[in-house]
Amino acid sequence: MVNLIVIFMSIVFVNNFVLSQFLGICSFLGVSNKMSSAVGMGSAVVFVMVIAEAVTWPIQQLLNKFDMGYLQTVVFILVIAALVQFVEMFMKKYLPALQKALGIFLPLITTNCAILGATINAITFGYSFAESMIYSFGAGVGYMIAMILFAGVREEKLYNEEGVPAAFKGVPLILVSAAIMSLSFMGFAGMFQ
Amino acid sequence: MTNVMTPVILVTVIGLVCAGLLVIASKVFHVAVDERVSQIRECLPGANCGGCGFAGCDDYAAKLVEDETLSCSLCAPGGASTVEAIAEILGRSAGSSDPQVAQVLCNGVCDKSRKNHEWQGLQSCKGAKGWFTSPNACMYGCIGLGDCVEECEFDAIGIIDGVAVVNRDNCVACGMCIKACPQSIIKLVPMKSQVHVLCSSTDKGAVARKNCDNACIGCMKCVKVCNFDAIKVEDNLARIDYEKCKSCGLCVYECPTGAINTFRKLKPKKKAE
Numbered sequence: 001m002v003n004l005i006v007i008f009m010s011i012v013f014v015n016n017f018v019l020s021q022f023l024g025i026c027s028f029l030g031v032s033n034k035m036s037s038a039v040g041m042g043s044a045v046v047f048v049m050v051i052a053e054a055v056t057w058p059i060q061q062l063l064n065k066f067d068m069g070y071l072q073t074v075v076f077i078l079v080i081a082a083l084v085q086f087v088e089m090f091m092k093k094y095l096p097a098l099q100k101a102l103g104i105f106l107p108l109i110t111t112n113c114a115i116l117g118a119t120i121n122a123i124t125f126g127y128s129f130a131e132s133m134i135y136s137f138g139a140g141v142g143y144m145i146a147m148i149l150f151a152g153v154r155e156e157k158l159y160n161e162e163g164v165p166a167a168f169k170g171v172p173l174i175l176v177s178a179a180i181m182s183l184s185f186m187g188f189a190g191m192f193q
Numbered sequence: 194m195t196n197v198m199t200p201v202i203l204v205t206v207i208g209l210v211c212a213g214l215l216v217i218a219s220k221v222f223h224v225a226v227d228e229r230v231s232q233i234r235e236c237l238p239g240a241n242c243g244g245c246g247f248a249g250c251d252d253y254a255a256k257l258v259e260d261e262t263l264s265c266s267l268c269a270p271g272g273a274s275t276v277e278a279i280a281e282i283l284g285r286s287a288g289s290s291d292p293q294v295a296q297v298l299c300n301g302v303c304d305k306s307r308k309n310h311e312w313q314g315l316q317s318c319k320g321a322k323g324w325f326t327s328p329n330a331c332m333y334g335c336i337g338l339g340d341c342v343e344e345c346e347f348d349a350i351g352i353i354d355g356v357a358v359v360n361r362d363n364c365v366a367c368g369m370c371i372k373a374c375p376q377s378i379i380k381l382v383p384m385k386s387q388v389h390v391l392c393s394s395t396d397k398g399a400v401a402r403k404n405c406d407n408a409c410i411g412c413m414k415c416v417k418v419c420n421f422d423a424i425k426v427e428d429n430l431a432r433i434d435y436e437k438c439k440s441c442g443l444c445v446y447e448c449p450t451g452a453i454n455t456f457r458k459l460k461p462k463k464k465a466e
Contacts, residue, residue, distance in 0.1 A: 059207075071200055075207055082211035086218050093222040 004134045007127075009191070011138035017114050018146040019185040024114030028147060029174065031105070038151035042144030044105040046137065049118050051087060052080045053136035056119040057129050069123075076119055077111070084110040114143060146181075153177055229282050230254050236278040238270045245269075257283065266293065269346070269367030292384040293366040295350070295359045299335040299378050300391035300454060302354040306331060306405040317343075322375045330404040333394040335378060341370035361456075387440035388433065392452040395428040402450070409452035415444035 017023045024045070031041040056076050063069050088106050091099040099106075109115060118139040122132035154174065164173065233254040241249040245267035247256055257263055257279065265279040273292055307330040312321040318340040321328055327336045337355040349363030350370050357370075361384070371379045378393040390409055394401045398410030411429035423437035424444055431444075431453065445455045 063203075066199065066203060068200055068203060071204065074204060078204070078208055078211060082215055085215055089215075089218045089222040092224050 004131065007131055008134050008138040008141075011135055012142040012145065013185070013188040014191055016142040016146060016185050016188075017117065017139050018143055019182040020189075021117070022182075023117040024112055024143060027109065027112060027114075028143075028150065029178065032147050032151045033154055035148070035151045035155055037105075038147040039144075040102060041105045041109070042140075042147045044102045045109055045112070045114065045143050046140030047102070048080075048084060048087075048106070048109055049115055049136040049140040049143075050133065052076075052083060052115055053119055053122060053132055055079060055083055057122070057132050060123050072120060072123065073116070076116055080115060080119070081110050114139070146185075150178065150181060153181070227258050229258050232282045233257055233279050236271070236275050236282070237268055238275070240270055266366065269365050269369075272347075272365040293381045294361050294364045294384045295366060295368070295370055295379050296382045296389055297335060297341075297350075297357045297359060297379050298389065298391055298393045299333075299356055299376075300407040300452065301329065301331055301334040301405045302356050302407070304354075305407045305451075306334060306355075307403075312338075318373075319375045327376065331394055331396070331401070331408065333376065333378065333392075333396070334405065336376065340373045340375065341379060344369045344373035383435050385440070386433075386435045386438060387457045388438060388442060388445060388453060388455045390424075390431045390433055390452055391454045392430065395430050397429055401429065407451045410450055412449060414447045414449065415453060418443045418447040 011017070015021060018025065018028045027041060027045075032038045056072075056079060059075060059079060060069065060072060063071055063075065084106060088099065091102075091106075118136045121139075122135045125135075127135055154177075158173075168176075231254075234251060237250040237254060239250050245253045247253040253267065257265060265283060266276045268275050268279075276292065308328055309326070309330050310328050312324065312328040314320055314324065316338050318327075318336040318338045321336050321338055326332050327334070329336065335356045337352050337357065339352050339357070341350050341357050342352060346367070346369065347363045347365055349360045349365070350357055351360065352358075357374075357379070359370075359379075366381055368381065371377075371381065376393070382389065392401075392405075392407065392409040394405070394408050396404070396408075398412065401408035402410050409429070409431050411426050411431070413426050415424050415431050416426055420441070420443070421437045421439055423434045423439070425432055425434070440455065440457065442455050442457055444453050447453075
């Protein structure tokens with residue numbers, strides 16, 4: 001049990017996917033301009049990461065049986081893409097409200113490297129099924145926390161303020177603030193051994 | 194051989210299983226969508242550019258069917274053919290989907306208008322205007338450095354003789370040039386309207402005339418000659434009500450300065466006795 005908590009906390013804070021491992025940066029910078037879309041994207045990532053992990057872990061066992069663990073990247077991409085499509089169809093039928101809430105984000109994260117990273121990492125670390133589920137859930141939560149924090153920063157629109165040198169306005173300052181945020185997350189390093 | 198074949202077969206099998214599942218799922222979880230949504234979706238270019246203001250082409254198609262008042266001409270990349278196709282699917286009358294086109298309301302060509310100073314700084318309209326006023330004597334007119342040309346995705350606007358001119362065949366009325374113009378002299382007008390007041394100056398007649406030979410001087414001649422009550426002079430500038438205008442061209446004959454122009458070929462003006 002303690003083991004699971006340590007895995008969860010360390011992936012949320014110490015090894016945060018976005019701010020420490022720099023996975024999923026594209027969507028992190030792209031969709032964090034509004035709080036509502038950051039929350040939507042974040043919850044979609046949590047959702048997809050968990051179900052992707054639940055499907056890819058057994059598939060890895062299957063691959064191992066054939067002695068072909070090296071195929072994981074190819075097979076995982078294939079499976080995750082199909083899975084997201086499947087889930088979207090399912091939600092359209094039975095959970096239209098959720099489908100509307102996640103909206104365009106669901107198909108967009110099909111090929112997000114954070115999703116593939118979480119599934120492959122869990123296998124590389126040799127986690128059991130329960131551990132890898134917690135790991136991927138934590139990875140999603142960490143992504144969501146980073147998105148929400150950064151959307152909060154960006155909604156202040158400080159990077160377009162008067163007095164900001166022209167060369168720094170907009171994207172450059174967004175990148176700088178992302179870097180500062182990443183630095184601040186380094187403070188969590190060493191929280192767990 | 195087997196070493197190569199096993200992974201190939203394995204991946205193929207997994208791919209086929211996924212494909213099969215998706216096919217079954219698409220049948221089992223099929224949701225009856227309004228047929229028109231998928232029809233409209235096929236007309237749209239599928240670039241998901243978001244130019245219409247909705248989250249992708251699917252969303253725009255769905256909203257079009259839901260909301261009858263939503264304009265079907267929001268898709269700039271699709272152009273006129275897309276607008277027509279959508280209007281047909283939705284069964285809207287041609288009237289409500291009246292195609293529009295951008296029009297530059299200035300005719301201050303080089304040899305007709307005067308300059309205040311020569312602008313040698315950054316070669317953009319915004320830059321030139323930022324100096325303190327436009328380099329033209331007329332502070333309302335086209336600066337002619339082509340901010341709109343830069344912005345146009347469809348090669349539909351160009352600078353001819355110092356003034357921006359829209360090529361009506363290419364224009365899709367996306368409105369990008371309108372946003373780009375620091376003088377705000379580009380407007381969307383109905384495609385069928387042929388007669389336009391090509392001047393935006395609200396200066397008094399004498400001042401306007403001094404700055405530009407083609408300026409509207411607010412003389413009211415056009416107002417008097419119009420049979421349809423379609424033209425009004427406000428703030429020393431003639432303005433055409435495109436809903437009333439029949440593009441007859443009487444005002445074009447009457448205008449003493451050449452501010453009112455038409456795309457129609459008119460018979461040469463009869464000499465007054």
